[in-house]
Amino acid sequence: MSDFLRGLAEARRAGRPVGITSVCSAHPLVLEATLSLAQREGGPVLIEATCNQVNQFGGYTGKTPAEFAGDVLALADASGVAASSVILGGDHLGPNPWRREPASEAMAKADVMVAAYVKAGFTKIHLDASMACADDPSTLDDMIVAQRAARLAKVAEQAARDVGTKPVYVLGTEVPVPGGADHALDVVEPTGAEAAKATIATHREIFIKAGLSEAFDRCIAFVVQPGVEFGNENVVGYRPQLASELTGVLDHEAGLVFEAHSTDYQSERALTELVRDGFPILKVGPGLTFALREGLFALDLIATELDPDYARNLAVTMERLMLQHPGDWAGHYHGSDEDIRLQLRYSYSDRIRYYWGYPEAVRAVQRLTDTLHGRQIPQTLASQFLGRIADRVGSADSVSKIARMFVGDVLETYGRACRQAG
Template sequence: KNAEELVYQYTRAGFTKIHLDTSMKVADDPEGVLSTETIARRGVKLYQVCMRAYEDLLKENPEAVRPVFIIGSEVPIPGGAQEAEDTLSVTSPEAFEDTVNTYRRMFKEADAGDGWKDVIAVVVQPGVEFGDDQVFLYDSKAAEALTEQLKKYPEVVFEGHSTDYQSAESLRDMVTDGICILKVGPSLTYAMREAVFALSMMEKELVPAEEQAYLIETLEHVMTDEPGNWQKHYHGSLKELALARKYSFSDRARYYMGDKKVIAAIDKLFGNLRRYTIPMNMLHQYMPLQFDKVRTGSLSMDPKALVQDAILQFLYDYEYAAGYDTDAQIIRGVAEL
């Protein structure tokens, strides 16, 4: 009931892409993994709730966009793997086909046969993931059996999760192979964290100690005072934990960037670096990509602009992967934040 209310409200609010992931067990489910049939039957039930919500929305807004749906349950742990891994298992072609065929059957049994037309993608594990200090790059060959199977179902594409930190070429290979919806998140906040840390290092060189923002130290204090958002995700010695809090690709620090003390430190950092101009040679040391743009006049030296551009560096890889062409204005894939 809670899940039905949740998807109803999301659809009613105008959300147009809904992932029907019903693989998590409820309180009275038996031991063991849920069957594909159970998952699909529950997914179709949620689909019907969403469409009721859409019909209600149309009464208020006749031009409301019809929602589309994602199925599949090969969803990694949010924020990346918690333990170091050696290899990743790619979703088998048989598991993918079983998901598709079972959902089709469940739509028909629920007298919602046309519902399959609203499904645009299936979530799979194509062999990409990241952890504290490791990234598994996409291997087209390793996923070949899976991506070849997709050709039998031209009405859908794959959705890939945890695509953060993939190279531009790896992302483009994923889109070329049919993994056209690329989920991204922690890498963007990681880019922000990395950029404000770089600014903090420059501040230490330029600003008198008594005037400094001490952002890095403030963030560390807030995270250790309130460890709830990282304690279960980071493991190791005290030194390893300290390094993970700062530099982990999982970027649990993102949950603390909205803290009042951290926001105040960032604001002070920006203010300081507007008063104490960053020398070009120092910018080259800490933010070489932004240096090139500042030098040519395409980017302001303003600290906030430098951080924003650092975040864009990751998005450019997704733009490249999606086949975006400045002249032709073509997009072949979608990067989803």
Template sequence: MENILKQMMKGNNNDCGIASYCTANALVIEALLLYAKKNQTPVLIEATANQVNQYGGYTGMTPQDFTDFVYRIGDQMGCSRNLIILGGDHLGPLTFKDLSEDEAMEKAKVLVRAYVKAGFTKIHLDTSMKLASDNKDKELPTITIAKRGAQLYQACMEAFGEMEEKHTQRPVFIIGSEVPIPGGATEVEEGISVTKAADFIDTVETYKSVFQEHGLADGWENIIAVVVQPGVEFGDSQVFLYNREEATSLCNSLKDYPTLVFEGHSTDYQTKEKLKEMVEDGILILKVGPALTFRLREALFSLSMIEKELVPEQKQAKFIETLDEVMVEDPKNWIDHYHGTQEEIALARKYSYSDRCRYYLSNPRLQETIHTLFENLDSISIPLNLLHQYMPSQYDKVIRGELLNCAKELVYDAILEVVSDYEYAVKG
């Protein structure tokens, strides 16, 4: 069965794209699938190799677990599974880079096979990182990246061939040797360099040559996109907006490869107009991750401020305080990312664009806190004037009768404000 993404993309002569929502947060996924159900439009949900792998990743989920997790939410939301596209991001030796090539690549093959077997149909093959046996003093050659990518492609297609359900969509693949750091850069105090057209061409031609050498020439039709850096990024408090003039040379070079499109990572926090420009310039797959949970966190903070005004202190959920306590007790997911004075670090834990607090939202203590927050606010009627103070966008919809004035619905709507920017950009 032909892949739905392949049908949608139709190469770079297309004028519409797709947003790729990289998240494992249940509330975010619920909002996404409600949107898909309401609009009867496919939604692409991605998991990264460090989130989800054969050892559980930081979510504790294998690829099959993640598939079951998303489908279970979809079933609860009444969203057809036909509207759900699952993608795997940064699949390769990323989490095994401290091992030698032989060891790392064997584990990477197990990883990609598990993703394909679990029904993921968009596979980003990322072999751009150096492994323990690579020369630390030299840049990793494109030929090495491509050969490792070809090995993983073969492993994927072998796994697909073994699947019992032959009606399953054939996976499509994204390649690229210039891949942004998953989840945003740790520091971006200087300008972001756009991928050189020559480097993009070198990547494509090298991969095509390697596929030919490995007897995979026919498989090239399953490659639909190349990851590039179009000049967008974010840090703790910085956003580098897309500048189409600086990306002109890169985007023009795409015209020589009509079956390919660009995939842009770290597009979080771009304006909807900039996102639209990216799509118009051939960056048809827009990856977004932290911005989704950043908006979720903002909504939960707003509800917490409303709670402080309405609920006796002894009954308050105190989500803001509890989140920081949990992060301080277990700093491994933010300690290497936030820098400065103690005050600056404390501020970053709450408000950084890199949104490291997303790693903690599934913590049982925080899940209970969120549940209590919702219960507290749903047991009373949030006064419209308080809603106007802390959630003005949601207030406008509530007073017009377009949105229920209940905690979870308010949170869903806040998340979907991010989604609406991407959907605006990718629709032709």
């Protein structure tokens, strides 16, 4: 399936652009929705893990690359999706999880992580060494970033030889703030064309000098800023005219496309235009768990209406958890107590996604499931709380199935954009 990714640039140059959704989430219900859609529609499915989410120490999911890969492939099998249709990607692989350590130590750990990803069967590898470590200057120049990326590529190539694969690479570093900005935004400037050219040229030069010309030939994309972003309360939509000089760079790079990060909450039209213009890899993460939370909270309200003793148990539990453990949101949410209360539940940045794995959260979702089990949701309540999917909900549908419908709606939007750009 890596051949599909390598064909994205050729498809664009032939005037028949196609895209692929890059699902960046470890939540089982999001993955189940992703694979269910893949089973219905066919074609490749791309699922990615980030360096903070999954690494040799477990990351915030507690999963190593091999464990994450095993989970995804088991879900694929249960969904009737062939393993050969699943592309596993590693996102932002580099020293970021250990950036508070000296560069020598952080990069040594990044070496181990990259090898673990490749040996676990990840074949799309985004190498990102742009983060300054404890003994680095605050900003790293292109040369240092490229040298560190080449070092990681050499590790990846050796691991690939050990397991008999040939991974494709994504390089480049100018990306939106991970998880969204923490303030309102009006316009986000795309990467300048000259800056993109310089980044590509520097990486090409460094890779060739390091004896990695074959690896660079398998580089399919560079990460740049297309001018999209989301904050806690607003979304900056894609504006093709602002990115025209940037996308023109691809006219002189026959084998490359750009990868678009933080495409969450973009309109279908904007997603289609991104694919058309040369950003056929559309990464989405918080937008999917935001939809999941919408579905679960809607069912939480329905359970409260059907059982007065239930009293919005899920929403109350999640807010309490986040207040007890503020580390994953405190630097992202700002304002008055009321502002923060709303952001805890409803922010586009969706920092709540870090809390679904807590035992208290798991128990709260189970209580919601138990409360609604065997109950028929009246159509009037479905109409009130389930919005766009109300007419599709059957009397026997489970909490998990209804929540997956919310996620599936978002994924279907991406799927249409990826198919109709040409």
